[in-house]
Amino acid sequence: MKRRGRGIASMWYPVGFTVAANPSGAVVKVNEDGTAVVLTGTVETGQGALGVLSQIAAEALGIAPNDIHIVSGDTDTCPMDTGAIASRTTYITGNAIAAAAAEARDTLFEVASQMLGVKTSQLEAKDHKIQVKGFPARSAPIADVALRAHLVNGTPPIGSASWNPPTVPLDPETGQGKPFGTYVYATQIAEIDVDDETGEVEVLRVTASHDCGTAINPMLVEGQIEGGVFMGLGFALQEEILFDKQGRQLNPNLTNYIMPTTLDMPVVESDIVDSYDETGPFGAKAVGEPSLVPTAAAITNAIYDAVGVRITALPATAERVLAAIKAKRAMEQKQIPA
Amino acid sequence: MNVTITVNGEVRSASVPPETTLLVLLREHFLLTGAKTGCDVGDCGACTVIVDGKAVNACLMLAGQADGRTVTTIEGLATREGLHPLQKVFEETGALQCGFCGPGVIMSSKALLDEIPNPTTAEIRNALAGNLCRCTGYQKMIEGVHEAAEMLQSTTTPATLATKTPATPALAALPQR
Ligand code: FES
Ligand code: FES
Numbered sequence: 001m002k003r004r005g006r007g008i009a010s011m012w013y014p015v016g017f018t019v020a021a022n023p024s025g026a027v028v029k030v031n032e033d034g035t036a037v038v039l040t041g042t043v044e045t046g047q048g049a050l051g052v053l054s055q056i057a058a059e060a061l062g063i064a065p066n067d068i069h070i071v072s073g074d075t076d077t078c079p080m081d082t083g084a085i086a087s088r089t090t091y092i093t094g095n096a097i098a099a100a101a102a103e104a105r106d107t108l109f110e111v112a113s114q115m116l117g118v119k120t121s122q123l124e125a126k127d128h129k130i131q132v133k134g135f136p137a138r139s140a141p142i143a144d145v146a147l148r149a150h151l152v153n154g155t156p157p158i159g160s161a162s163w164n165p166p167t168v169p170l171d172p173e174t175g176q177g178k179p180f181g182t183y184v185y186a187t188q189i190a191e192i193d194v195d196d197e198t199g200e201v202e203v204l205r206v207t208a209s210h211d212c213g214t215a216i217n218p219m220l221v222e223g224q225i226e227g228g229v230f231m232g233l234g235f236a237l238q239e240e241i242l243f244d245k246q247g248r249q250l251n252p253n254l255t256n257y258i259m260p261t262t263l264d265m266p267v268v269e270s271d272i273v274d275s276y277d278e279t280g281p282f283g284a285k286a287v288g289e290p291s292l293v294p295t296a297a298a299i300t301n302a303i304y305d306a307v308g309v310r311i312t313a314l315p316a317t318a319e320r321v322l323a324a325i326k327a328k329r330a331m332e333q334k335q336i337p338a
Numbered sequence: 339m340n341v342t343i344t345v346n347g348e349v350r351s352a353s354v355p356p357e358t359t360l361l362v363l364l365r366e367h368f369l370l371t372g373a374k375t376g377c378d379v380g381d382c383g384a385c386t387v388i389v390d391g392k393a394v395n396a397c398l399m400l401a402g403q404a405d406g407r408t409v410t411t412i413e414g415l416a417t418r419e420g421l422h423p424l425q426k427v428f429e430e431t432g433a434l435q436c437g438f439c440g441p442g443v444i445m446s447s448k449a450l451l452d453e454i455p456n457p458t459t460a461e462i463r464n465a466l467a468g469n470l471c472r473c474t475g476y477q478k479m480i481e482g483v484h485e486a487a488e489m490l491q492s493t494t495t496p497a498t499l500a501t502k503t504p505a506t507p508a509l510a511a512l513p514q515r
Pocket of ligand 1: 376395
């Protein structure tokens with residue numbers, strides 16, 4: 001018979017390691033038509049990083065993401081980036097781009113302060129304009145300011161910056177220090193059915209609540225969470241590389257290395273926690289890898305809730321769960337006094 | 339052997355060795371590289387195309403078996419007026435990430451919608467069960483198929499949908515440091 005269970009698991013995950021140099025560089029150039037070019041060494045792998053980085057540059061310059069042309073991953077032209085790894089792109093590359101964009105914007109402020117007759121500190125970049133704070137009507141289009149910077153002032157609006165998470169070395173005596181730039185947190189809850197005659201686990205619903213700092217693009221954050229839960233579910237229940245005694249893989253194909261399909265995936269409810277990190281670009285931290293960290297623990301806790309067995313080796317295949325259920329029954333029978 | 343198929347509305351022929359699969363015919367002879375070679379043994383669905391109305395794994399069908407039939411690939415979906423609603427919705431909602439599975443998922447979805455214009459979630463899950471995706475967790479695809487079904491059934495044409503709001507918001511509301 002099917003038994004329903006719920007499990008919960010929480011995690012923290014470090015972002016921006018500082019044990020070794022971990023920099024990203026960026027160049028931002030504002031064009032005479034009010035668009036901008038961003039050079040970054042990071043690469044897009046489908047997670048939407050370049051979209052998020054465009055949004056960061058656009059926000060810093062007061063223009064639209066579609067006005068940003070990103071040149072990425074080209075070692076001939078782009079500054080160094082430690083890589084699209086370790087859930088670091090939004091946080092570290094984003095910080096580098098925000099700083100480079102701010103430098104280009106400062107040049108625009110210098111030029112616009114002469115055009116508008118105010119101090120640079122009174123200016124802001126917004127809606128494709130450099131405008132006086134509180135008096136948006138007193139403004140100049142960014143395209144005009146950029147053109148003037150080139151042709152009149154002779155100070156093309158170009159910024160370059162790199163960002164490396166600030167390091168605090170670990171104290172050899174106490175082990176204390178700051179090994180990572182920041183931390184993200186998440187809690188996931190899994191609701192499952194376990195068939196106590198076959199050991200089969202069906203995940204019905206996963207609720208995933210993630211603190212990723214400011215969600216610069218909530219749709220992409222959801223995509224990362226859904227994909228992470230999917231990978232965590234495969235890790236929990238299905239995916240396992242099997243080897244023979246010689247170390248040859250026994251299941252090298254997708255017919256015998258089983259990953260979840262549409263029929264295995266539950267509905268995922270994503271909850272993005274309202275949060276802001278002072279050290280991240282516009283308050284953002286990270287979401288990539290952390291999205292799958294708590295899933296397997298939540299599912300195995302739900303198995304315990306449903307049928308009272310602790311699964312301590314993954315994946316919790318039907319065979320393993322059934323063996324655990326049988327062992328538990330055998331134990332209980334022994335304990336019944338005669 | 340000579341093979342002639344109608345692919346995306348165009349009659350095309352090629353002379354190929356008999357062991358040639360439909361996938362190789364499409365990709366290497368007709369240079370239609372939209373259908374992807376994922377596993378080449380029928381496990382992943384990345385090569386899905388529509389043959390006479392049915393979604394098939396092109397890596398499992400011989401080119402000779404497709405002779406005389408009508409084949410639609412991902413390249414056949416967009417028109418001069420714009421993307422197919424499935425493509426449009428998938429793009430706007432971030433239903434794909436790396437995109438490798440995308441042509442297959444979209445062709446499986448199209449075959450489903452051609453047969454069942456207003457499918458249930460269970461029917462969508464069934465139709466996509468043979469399309470593996472390593473990135474997304476499928477959720478936005480499943481929602482996207484529902485949305486595309488609605489678009490196809492409403493009177494709105496893809497041309498007017500093309501002017502809908504872009505996917506990336508300007509994010510005027512980002513908190514400032
Ligand atoms: S390439 Fe045909 S199913 Fe994988
Ligand atoms: S989007 Fe990457 S495999 Fe589906």
